Amino acid sequence: MQTQTAVRSDAIHRPAMPMRNVPPARSHALDSATEAESLDHTMNLIGAVAAYPRNTEIFGENEPADYLYKVVSGSVRTYKILNDGRRQIGGFYLPGDIFGLEFADEHTLSAEAIADTKVLMIKRRTLNALAGRDASIGRQLFALTGRELARVQDRILLLVQSAQERVAGFLLEMAERVSGGNSIELPMSRQDIADYLGLTIETVSRTLTSLECAAAIQLPTSRRIVLRDRTALNRINA
Amino acid sequence: MQTQTAVRSDAIHRPAMPMRNVPPARSHALDSATEAESLDHTMNLIGAVAAYPRNTEIFGENEPADYLYKVVSGSVRTYKILNDGRRQIGGFYLPGDIFGLEFADEHTLSAEAIADTKVLMIKRRTLNALAGRDASIGRQLFALTGRELARVQDRILLLVQSAQERVAGFLLEMAERVSGGNSIELPMSRQDIADYLGLTIETVSRTLTSLECAAAIQLPTSRRIVLRDRTALNRINA
DNA sequence: CGATGCGTTGATAACTTTCAAATTTAGTGG
DNA sequence: CCACTAAATTTGAAAGTTATCAACGCATCG
Numbered sequence: 190m191q192t193q194t195a196v197r198s199d200a201i202h203r204p205a206m207p208m209r210n211v212p213p214a215r216s217h218a219l220d221s222a223t224e225a226e227s228l229d230h231t232m233n234l235i236g237a238v239a240a241y242p243r244n245t246e247i248f249g250e251n252e253p254a255d256y257l258y259k260v261v262s263g264s265v266r267t268y269k270i271l272n273d274g275r276r277q278i279g280g281f282y283l284p285g286d287i288f289g290l291e292f293a294d295e296h297t298l299s300a301e302a303i304a305d306t307k308v309l310m311i312k313r314r315t316l317n318a319l320a321g322r323d324a325s326i327g328r329q330l331f332a333l334t335g336r337e338l339a340r341v342q343d344r345i346l347l348l349v350q351s352a353q354e355r356v357a358g359f360l361l362e363m364a365e366r367v368s369g370g371n372s373i374e375l376p377m378s379r380q381d382i383a384d385y386l387g388l389t390i391e392t393v394s395r396t397l398t399s400l401e402c403a404a405a406i407q408l409p410t411s412r413r414i415v416l417r418d419r420t421a422l423n424r425i426n427a
Numbered sequence: 428m429q430t431q432t433a434v435r436s437d438a439i440h441r442p443a444m445p446m447r448n449v450p451p452a453r454s455h456a457l458d459s460a461t462e463a464e465s466l467d468h469t470m471n472l473i474g475a476v477a478a479y480p481r482n483t484e485i486f487g488e489n490e491p492a493d494y495l496y497k498v499v500s501g502s503v504r505t506y507k508i509l510n511d512g513r514r515q516i517g518g519f520y521l522p523g524d525i526f527g528l529e530f531a532d533e534h535t536l537s538a539e540a541i542a543d544t545k546v547l548m549i550k551r552r553t554l555n556a557l558a559g560r561d562a563s564i565g566r567q568l569f570a571l572t573g574r575e576l577a578r579v580q581d582r583i584l585l586l587v588q589s590a591q592e593r594v595a596g597f598l599l600e601m602a603e604r605v606s607g608g609n610s611i612e613l614p615m616s617r618q619d620i621a622d623y624l625g626l627t628i629e630t631v632s633r634t635l636t637s638l639e640c641a642a643a644i645q646l647p648t649s650r651r652i653v654l655r656d657r658t659a660l661n662r663i664n665a
Numbered sequence: 666c667g668a669t670g671c672g673t674t675g676a677t678a679a680c681t682t683t684c685a686a687a688t689t690t691a692g693t694g695g
Numbered sequence: 696c697c698a699c700t701a702a703a704t705t706t707g708a709a710a711g712t713t714a715t716c717a718a719c720g721c722a723t724c725g
Contacts, residue, residue: 292573335530349625
């Protein structure tokens, strides 16, 4: 559906120093655990950097899942193409988020860069070996899995609701994750949002418009959204 | 929504012998891993038995998650009540299935017996202690989590589809799990199915009727469903 | 036998998708 | 920097799907 893989050989290297230009890294996935430093630290220390231009594939469904990834900059979507041709997005990953966590040998979803993206990648085998010596790494992987599970379960609650509720819930989720206060810059397109929420692009667009008319949000540009009335959004979100 | 907890004191005891009357236990959740015996075995060996009459609560949302459960006989639903009063079912658990797995200290869902049900329960703390000595237990818990995650992700794929696709997918899933060949006896009501699939009871009923008209299934009684044409169901399920 | 709960069926309303077109935005080359 | 083209987003009208409200059938149980 999109262009092909893009790990340019010159883009992968081992950073001599623990990454310097890593963004604030509000890891949605790890920030709650107190000991959650070492996995993150390990990835910064021994992870390889790779850069992917916008809309290029990071890994494909059914490819061997040899690496764990952390977003350094940019953003990533995971997805699956359904038999009827529609695309279902599994999740969005922002700077600091970890993705590519698998339990089988192969990826169950494909991953693409939404914008020009830099990731840190670390071999699963390396990580497993480290986990053998440092128990906290294993615990963090376990915790990471648990949080991923919680996130997916929350998503189910979203998907059984109305279009308004899904969109409102999505906006509140993103507002929490991008940490721009009430003004959020969405990295993804309307189509991405639609495929994430199981709606059509038209319905997403109309719903956003109606939320703007209801004064719950403001749309300075199509990618920027200002939450004007969180109470209303929360009420809609139920 | 339903009656209250029902752990009758006389119903909990420590079996003197490794459970005898445990049914075939086609554990959907564990049957793929080769080493997946020891967790199961451990639960059989040191788990306490509890019996819950139909429609009674096993644990509630926000209660401390101190135990891990395995269904011995009967079946269980986990669920959450949404703010608008609707009930979303998180999953159905059949004999051999393990439920109650949590990562936080509290349950995120409530659990109820669908029919008169017997479960084995084991303290999380005990299990964690055992995992410290027997690494295979830890690995199994990890694998169990991974499979739970895969199941929930599959559910997302189901929830974004049409009513026909959801119902067809549900029937195929249940047919795999109850292992009655093409004739399956559903333990749950239409309302349970509806709340699982994010549909109304009327839509579920109509969809089943239309599948019967299309000769894809047969409905001898409302709880018994015969799959007549799996190809058609698979095609619908896409 | 009547009450009760569960499931089915029917009619209508509400919501979402589909198809089509207009509008805005972004990217490119002059 | 502007003009032009392509892509993304928004808007409109009609069709399709699902929910809602209401009634009916059927079985179980006192």
